[in-house]
Amino acid sequence: MAKQYETVIGLEVHVELATKTKIFCGCSTEFGGAPNTHTCPVCTGMPGSLPVLNKQVVEYALAVGLATNCTITQYCKFDRKNYFYPDNPQNYQISQLYLPICRDGYVEIDTPEGTKKVGIHEIHMEEDAGKLIHDEWEDCSLVDFNRSGVPLIEIVSEPDMRSADEVIAYLDKLRLIIQYLGASDCKLQEGSMRADVNLSVREAGCEKFGTRTEMKNLNSFRAIARAIEGERNRQIELLEAGKPVIQETRRWDDGKEYSYAMRSKEDAQDYRYFPDPDLAPVYISDEWLESVRSRQPELRTEKMKRYKEEYDIPDYDIEIITGTKHMADIFEATVALGSQPKKVSNWLMVETLRLLKEKELDPEDIRFSPGNLAKLIGLTEQRVINSTVAKEVFEEMFDRDIDPERYVEEKGLKTVNDEGALKKTVEEVIAVNPQSVEDYRNGKEKAIGFLVGQTMKAMKGKADPASVNKLLKELL
C-alpha cells in the first residue's frame, strides 16, 4: 500500500497598512502616482536623512495583534535587515527581528472537522521596498520609490495548517479581521496582501517535520491552492524516489503551474540584523494599549451574532453580507435610514451579487450609497415604481450611484396610477386578444399572464402588475 503523507504548512503574510503617509516619512502612500512623485530624502535613502516612526502604523499593528489574540511586546524595537538591491534605497530594510510588536496569537478557522486554532508566531512592522521596472527596449532598469517606505505588517503563522483549504480559510479569516479593523483593504491581486507559503510533507503519523520550502509570488487564492498542491506532489515524488527535499526558496509560476528554485539555504544571505540606532525603542504604555483596545471595532463574529439577534434575515444572508466589511457597512447604513432589513438584504443578496458577478467585481468595489439604496427601496414600497423598473434603476445606481428619485422623475418611469387610463388599456387588450380571453374563461388560469404582459407592454412597463392582474380579473 502506498504511503500516506501529511502536508504541513505555515504562512508569512505581508499586509500593506492603510495609513495616509509612509512608515518613516510624511510622503503619501497613495497608489498610482507618477514614478518618484511620492518621495523625499528619507524614502529615497539620501545621505543624512533619518527615519521618524508613524504612530498610526503602531496602532494598526496593535489592533491586528489584539484581534488575533497576541501578546503585545510593550517595549519593542526596529532592526535593520541588510541586503543590497536597487529597490531598497538604503540597502537595508527597517524591520523587526529581535523584539517584534506582537507574539503568540491565534485565529480560529472552520474546517470540516470543526473549529481549529491556527497559531500566530509573531507580527512585526516593516517598510516596503520600491519597484524596479526593467526597460527591455532601452536595456536598462529604472526604480520607482513611490512604494518605498509604505508600511507593512508581516504576520508569521505557526506550521499549523494541513491543507490548501485550511490555508484559504486562514487567509480569509485574516483578511476579514484586518478589513474590519480598517487596517488594510487586503487585496491579493493588487498586492496589499501577499502570502509566502512554507510547506513540508511527512509520512502520516510521523512526529518530525520534513524539510520545508518557501514559495513566493502567489497572487490569488487560486494560485495559492494550486501551488500548495503542486509543491506537495513535487516533494512526495522526491521522497518516493529516495531523493532529499532541499530547503530553498521557490518562485511559483501560476501560468505554467510549476515552481522554480530561486535560492537554496546554502546561498541564503546573512542579513546582519541589528537594532536600528536611528530609531528609539517603541514603548507602548498600558494607557496606549488600553485606548487602542477600547477603539477596536465590532469584528465579524460579533457582528454575525448581533445580526442574528437584531434582524430577521436568513443565516446565509448574514454570512454573505458580513463577508466583507464594505457590504456590512452598506447594509447597516441603509437600515439605519429606515429601510426594512429584509428588503435591504434582498437587494444585496440578489441584484448586487448578480451584478458583481456579471461585471467581475469584488464586494469592495460597490459604489452605490446607502442613501440611494434607501430611496430606491422607498420608491418600490410606495409603489411609485414597479419591481422591473426598480431593477433597471438599480443597475444605473450600481454603475453610477445615481439618485433614484431624480432618475425616475427625469426618465418618466413612475407607475401609472390613473385608474381610467389603465382600465382603457386593459379593455383594449381584452378586445384584441379574444383567444386568450376565451382560454381564461374556459379555466386556463395561465392565460391571464399573457394578458398582464400585453397590458404592461402597452403601458411601456409603467404599470403595477398586481393592479393590472386585479383589474383583468374584474373585467373578465
Add this chain to the structure above:
Amino acid sequence: MNILDYTAVQLSEKIKQGEVKVAEAVEAVFEQIDKTEESLNCYVTLEKEKAFRQAAAIQEKIDRKELTGPLAGVPFAVKDNMCTKGTLTTCSSKILSNFVPTFSAEAVLRLEAAGAVIIGKTNMDEFAMGSTTETSYYGVTRNPKNPEHVPGGSSGGSAAAVAAKECFAALGSDTGGSIRQPASYCGVVGLKPTYGTVSRYGLIAYGSSLDQIGPLTKDVADCAAVLTAIASHDLKDSTSMEREDTDFTAALVADVKGMRIGIPRDYFGEGLDPQVKDAVLKAADVLKSQGALVEEFDLSLVEYAIPTYYTIAAAEASSNLERFDGVKYGYRAKGVEDLHPMYKRTRSEGFGPEVKRRIMLGSFVLSSGYYDAYYLKALKVKALIKRAFDDAFTKYDMILGPVAPTTAPKLGESLSDPIKMYLGDIYTISINLAGLPGISVPCGEDKNGLPIGLQLIGDSFQEKKLIRAAYTYEQCKEGK
C-alpha cells in the same frame, strides 16, 4: 586690530555696531585663505560667490535689526559630512565626489538662521573614519601650528581652519573624539554635546548612536554662542532630545568655587606623554586655585572603551555606508554591465582603505554566529561604561583629563599602524559610548610648540558646568 583677530562674538559685535561690514569679514577670511590654504588644505569646497551673496543678505537683515544674535554676520566653515543644499558634500570620499544634496542639515540651517555666512566645507577623514585627516580623498590637511604635523581628525579641516583664521568658527562632528582631538592638536576650543542635543538630520552618518555635531571655536565664549545656536529639538531626528534652558552663554561665568572635579588615575597611566600630563595637571591646579575641589579617583573599565567603540561604530558604519552603491547618487564605476559587479567595483574604487577596513570589521561583528560574541557583548560593555560614569557623577560635577595621549603626530606616522592610531582615542571615546558632553580647551604647548588640550567631561545635559569651568580656566590661566 586686524579683523581676523576678533573672536566670532567680537566680530559680530563690531558688525552690529557698524564698524565692520559682513562683506569685509568675508573678504578678510578669503584673503587669509589665499595666503595659507595652498599649504594647509583645510577645505574641500569654497563657496566664495555664494558667501558674498549671503553676506549682502545678512548685512541687510542686520541693518534692519532683524538679526541681533551673537553670531550675526560671522563667516563659518562646516565639516564636509553635513549636507548643504546646492553645495558639494563629499565626506572627503571619492564615492560622494559628485554629490550635491537637495537639503541642508538642521544644524546648518540653525547656524544660517543665526546669521552665519557659510564660506565652505572642510576636509576630514573619509566618512569621519580616522584621527589625522589623512584618510581624505582630497589630500591631507596640515596643522597650522606646524605643517609637518597632522591637525588631528576627523574634523581636522574645521580645527585647522579656525586655528589658521581661515574662518571665525566651524562645525565639526564627534563620534569618538573627532571634535575634541583636532581642537586639542590645533589649539582651539572644541565641544561634543550630550547625545541628542544637536539634530543629526543631514549629518551623513558614521556611527549613528555616537555621532554628535558640535562647535570648533577660538575661545569658550564663541563655543557657548555656537552651541546655543545649533542646539534644538528636531522632530526629524528621533534621537533628538527636548532640552530646556539651552542658552549656554549664560554659563560664561568665571567662578568654580565648590565645583567637584574628579581626575581619573586611569587617564594618567602608561602611554601618556609626560609633557601632556604636566600641562593637564597644571590646568587642574588653576581650577583648584579658583576654589574647585579636585581629587583623584578610579574610573574603571577604561581599557575596554576602545574595543567596544570600534565594534559598535564599525557595525553601525557597515550598515550606514551600504547606501553608497552607485545606483542613486555619487560615484559609479565605469564599464560594468551587471548589478553585482557594479556594486563591487563602485565600492572598491569609491572607498579608501580605512573605510573598507571598518566596513569589513563591522560586517564581521554583525554576521550570524558572531553577533552575540562581539556586537551584543559590546553593547553590554557600553552599558557598563555608562554606569561607571554615572557612579563618578554622583561624586563629581565633572571629570578632568587629557584629550589625547600625545600632541599632534607627524604626517604619515599614524596610518602605517592603525591599531596605534585607534589607541590614541582612549580618552575621548568612552564619553561617546556614554553619550556624555566633553570639551577640549587649550592648556599649553609641548617643547616643539604643539598645542595640548585639556578635556572636561560632564554628566548628560551638564554642558553649562563644562562651559563655566572651561571659561574660568581660560580667564585665569597663565599668560592671560
